[in-house]
Amino acid sequence: MITIYDIAQFTGFSPTTVSKVFNGYSDVSEKTRRKILDAADELGYVPNAHARSLTTKRSWMIGVLFIEPSGAGILHPYFGGVIEGFKQVATSKGYDLMFISKDIGGKRSGYLEHCKIRGIDGVVVVLPDASDPYFQELLESKIPCVLLDQKSTVKSTVYSDNAEGVRKAVSYLHSIGHRKIAHIGGGPTFAGEQRLNGYIQAMEELGLTINPQHVVQGSYDYTIESGSRAMEELLKADERPTAVFAAGDNLAVGAMMAMKRHGLRVPEDISLVGFDDIEMAKFLTPALTTVRQNTYVLGSRAADMLIYSIEGGEDVQKGVIPVELVVRESCRSL
Amino acid sequence: MITIYDIAQFTGFSPTTVSKVFNGYSDVSEKTRRKILDAADELGYVPNAHARSLTTKRSWMIGVLFIEPSGAGILHPYFGGVIEGFKQVATSKGYDLMFISKDIGGKRSGYLEHCKIRGIDGVVVVLPDASDPYFQELLESKIPCVLLDQKSTVKSTVYSDNAEGVRKAVSYLHSIGHRKIAHIGGGPTFAGEQRLNGYIQAMEELGLTINPQHVVQGSYDYTIESGSRAMEELLKADERPTAVFAAGDNLAVGAMMAMKRHGLRVPEDISLVGFDDIEMAKFLTPALTTVRQNTYVLGSRAADMLIYSIEGGEDVQKGVIPVELVVRESCRSL
DNA sequence: GTGAAAGCGCTAACAG
DNA sequence: CTGTTAGCGCTTTCAC
Numbered sequence: 001m002i003t004i005y006d007i008a009q010f011t012g013f014s015p016t017t018v019s020k021v022f023n024g025y026s027d028v029s030e031k032t033r034r035k036i037l038d039a040a041d042e043l044g045y046v047p048n049a050h051a052r053s054l055t056t057k058r059s060w061m062i063g064v065l066f067i068e069p070s071g072a073g074i075l076h077p078y079f080g081g082v083i084e085g086f087k088q089v090a091t092s093k094g095y096d097l098m099f100i101s102k103d104i105g106g107k108r109s110g111y112l113e114h115c116k117i118r119g120i121d122g123v124v125v126v127l128p129d130a131s132d133p134y135f136q137e138l139l140e141s142k143i144p145c146v147l148l149d150q151k152s153t154v155k156s157t158v159y160s161d162n163a164e165g166v167r168k169a170v171s172y173l174h175s176i177g178h179r180k181i182a183h184i185g186g187g188p189t190f191a192g193e194q195r196l197n198g199y200i201q202a203m204e205e206l207g208l209t210i211n212p213q214h215v216v217q218g219s220y221d222y223t224i225e226s227g228s229r230a231m232e233e234l235l236k237a238d239e240r241p242t243a244v245f246a247a248g249d250n251l252a253v254g255a256m257m258a259m260k261r262h263g264l265r266v267p268e269d270i271s272l273v274g275f276d277d278i279e280m281a282k283f284l285t286p287a288l289t290t291v292r293q294n295t296y297v298l299g300s301r302a303a304d305m306l307i308y309s310i311e312g313g314e315d316v317q318k319g320v321i322p323v324e325l326v327v328r329e330s331c332r333s334l
Numbered sequence: 335m336i337t338i339y340d341i342a343q344f345t346g347f348s349p350t351t352v353s354k355v356f357n358g359y360s361d362v363s364e365k366t367r368r369k370i371l372d373a374a375d376e377l378g379y380v381p382n383a384h385a386r387s388l389t390t391k392r393s394w395m396i397g398v399l400f401i402e403p404s405g406a407g408i409l410h411p412y413f414g415g416v417i418e419g420f421k422q423v424a425t426s427k428g429y430d431l432m433f434i435s436k437d438i439g440g441k442r443s444g445y446l447e448h449c450k451i452r453g454i455d456g457v458v459v460v461l462p463d464a465s466d467p468y469f470q471e472l473l474e475s476k477i478p479c480v481l482l483d484q485k486s487t488v489k490s491t492v493y494s495d496n497a498e499g500v501r502k503a504v505s506y507l508h509s510i511g512h513r514k515i516a517h518i519g520g521g522p523t524f525a526g527e528q529r530l531n532g533y534i535q536a537m538e539e540l541g542l543t544i545n546p547q548h549v550v551q552g553s554y555d556y557t558i559e560s561g562s563r564a565m566e567e568l569l570k571a572d573e574r575p576t577a578v579f580a581a582g583d584n585l586a587v588g589a590m591m592a593m594k595r596h597g598l599r600v601p602e603d604i605s606l607v608g609f610d611d612i613e614m615a616k617f618l619t620p621a622l623t624t625v626r627q628n629t630y631v632l633g634s635r636a637a638d639m640l641i642y643s644i645e646g647g648e649d650v651q652k653g654v655i656p657v658e659l660v661v662r663e664s665c666r667s668l
Numbered sequence: 669g670t671g672a673a674a675g676c677g678c679t680a681a682c683a684g
Numbered sequence: 685c686t687g688t689t690a691g692c693g694c695t696t697t698c699a700c
């Protein structure tokens with residue numbers, strides 16, 4: 001392995017000067033710089049990140065913390081989009097991404113410890129289980145973090161404009177004649193609550209009354225199965241809704257299946273709006289009208305905020321990302 | 335920050351002994367071990383991976399190299415499943431995962447250099463662009479690698495039993511009466527070629543003749559659009575096939591859309607079989623019959639092989655993962 | 669069983 | 685503009 005000492009010896013300069021060249025210091029003559037760079041090239045020098053981190057206390061690594069209850073892991077389309085956006089900006093600013101788990105070295109130790117051991121500069125947290133004590137521990141630490149879909153007063157957060165998204169969905173349904181609009185919720189998660197509240201508020205604003213039987217909760221994991229169960233529940237209501245707004249596309253897909261089982265057609269019998277705009281949405285039959293979350297922007301914004309924080313920014317930021325209603329075929333005018 | 339020196343001082347032992355305790359050496363008395371462990375706990379000691387890696391030349395980090403032509407990034411369901419499986423076993427064996435890009439420190443430098451700088455112990459390569467010179471450079475290096483969906487004589491490889499999968503699909507179609515079976519290929523990728531060859535061979539084995547107009551190539555990126563275009567092509571054939579086997583579910587979805595545009599119904603007019611079993615497959619209308627790749631096993635097997643290689647295994651291994659035909663609703667008996 | 673000493677590759681004062 | 689010196693935290697001979 002070639003080190004800066006080899007280059008120093010080869011060129012006749014000191015290791016310090018060599019180091020300075022690689023760190024872009026300005027107090028090195030152009031001639032020296034060239035010689036050193038050429039030598040580095042010739043010898044095949046590659047810097048050693050571990051050594052550098054050891055002295056600088058900076059790893060240029062960002063931890064990706066991804067906790068998901070459904071077992072879908074990284075498969076979840078929301079996660080994929082967010083990370084892709086995050087990765088692009090992080091990479092362009094010189095950071096690498098590392099997965100952080102509760103385990104390290106093959107044994108349990110918690111996220112915070114994992115981060116400390118690896119010298120992680122900051123962490124992006126996606127889809128957290130807010131009750132996880134290891135997650136809490138991380139929140140209370142002074143390591144820079146940005147949280148997606150969470151509320152926090154101590155760490156920066158990013159999330160979609162859930163309330164506005166729901167308003168758009170409900171207003172749209174209202175505009176095409178629907179009055180009996182049901183809601184399949186995402187359970188007691190941050191996004192779930194925001195969307196439920198948004199629904200209640202939107203209904204109020206439109207002067208619509210909410211039939212309590214028309215509000216059911218899917219489970220916190222936003223699975224298709226859960227949406228299916230919720231829809232079954234909904235169909236037991238004394239009065240059938242003419243439209244349902246589901247807090248997630250998976251829930252909507254599940255609802256669609258349940259309706260099919262009951263011989264109900266979308267949108268002829270019941271209109272349906274989802275939330276997310278997962279890839280599958282536009283290929284369903286009927287194509288799903290839904291509120292699109294911009295996962296890429298969610299991710300890139302999170303990266304901006306985290307890096308700001310890593311590089312000394314003190315203030316706790318909050319990013320609310322706009323959403324848009326994508327009208328397809330799953331709603332009919334009354 | 336607490337170091338082993340602090341613990342040494344605190345307990346009265348030497349740093350060496352402290353180090354030995356944390357590395358599980360046996361030549362430390364039980365009493366000493368306890369004292370040191372207790373002190374570590376009390377002082378809140380956390381080991382420093384950078385320092386350790388600097389001396390041991392081992393980072394316990396595995397690089398994840400993911401090159402994808404379609405721009406879907408980590409979103410691709412194949413990638414997600416593979417990585418999830420990989421991560422599980424890697425984590426359990428003490429390794430962490432890091433994304434490897436062509437860029438590091440915000441500038442271009444190639445995968446190999448990135449790995450060297452970070453001191454990566456090994457790399458798992460998913461969906462590579464075989465012609466990428468940076469990828470070639472990595473292949474030629476002596477850093478342990480495992481490749482998914484690639485052929486290689488110098489690195490270990492893992493892939494699905496493509497030929498067998500196609501055979502199952504074609505045999506199935508044959509068994510329910512189809513004779514004019516078309517193929518939408520995945521282009522000049524490793525999997526694409528294996529599946530095309532599998533198709534040709536299966537047709538031969540069944541004594542079926544292949545209509546040259548019934549073999550069209552989707553593009554190498556397996557997108558829905560590409561499948562759509564391929565199907566359009568197919569529909570120009572003098573004789574319409576009764577069934578089509580698509581080399582990927584996305585291609586199948588695209589084909590389905592093209593058929594819809596032409597007023598053709600699946601499976602009434604044309605039967606359709608895909609390959610992958612992406613999440614969406616079972617929610618399409620009609621639900622897609624397809625060859626399921628076990629992405630989780632693909633990933634976990636890859637991890638086993640890579641770690642074997644990292645830990646000294648010399649031989650180049652090859653893993654071929656079984657696939658299974660999932661029969662749903664997109665084929666009809668003739 | 670335990671410890672002293674050297675070194676992994678790099679950076680950061682501080683001089684000159 | 686360039687070099688000396690002293691670590692960063694840990695492991696590894698090699699003695700004792």
